[in-house]
Amino acid sequence: LSMDDDYETEENNLLLEMIHASLIAYIVADFFGQLLFYSIETIVHRLHVQGVRTIVDNTDTARWKQVQxxxxxxxxxxxxxxxxxxxxxxxxxxxxxxxxxxxxxxxxPMTTSS
Known part of the structure; x- marks a missing residue:
């Protein structure tokens, strides 16, 4: 191997290490972001659905039919x-x-004592 080949190999290894580190950081950040904000997102969606159902129920029959x-x-x-x-x-x-x-x-398993 010449000097240029060694440099390219080291450069490729450094590039792969950087890509690997950024990929791991992205996966960990996405996991913890989902873990932290999933319940808040669910609450917001349920409150929005409640508001839409209230409007639809009131315009259809003018009665309150919502269960929750x-x-x-x-x-x-x-x-x-x-x-x-x-x-x-x-x-x-x-x-x-x-x-x-x-x-x-x-x-x-049966054990017998003698």
Whole structure:
């Protein structure tokens, strides 16, 4: 290898390291951004849907037909948390039913003491 080939190899390695670092930074930033702002985005969307449904329901029949009424931001957050918690309880029950119960019902090796 000549001096120019070594320089190109080092330059390519440096370029790949920079691309790799920026890609990792982008993925981590996107993950934490989604983690932080997902619940706020859900709250905003639910409040917008409530407003649109209110307008449509009132113009169609002039009656209030909405099932869920959010008066504060915390109402949406608490409903979201309760649904998430209920889903976790359901998953826990399914896992317990199918995996833990079957493991405990399998025959254990018999040991005899002499």
């Amino acid at each position: 009424i959010y008066t504060k931001i915390w109402d949406v957050y608490l409903l979201k948390f309760s649904l998430l918690y209920g889903g976790m309880l359901l998953a826990h029950g399914v896992i317990k039913k199918f995996f833990i119960d079957h493991r405990s019902s399998s025959p254990s």
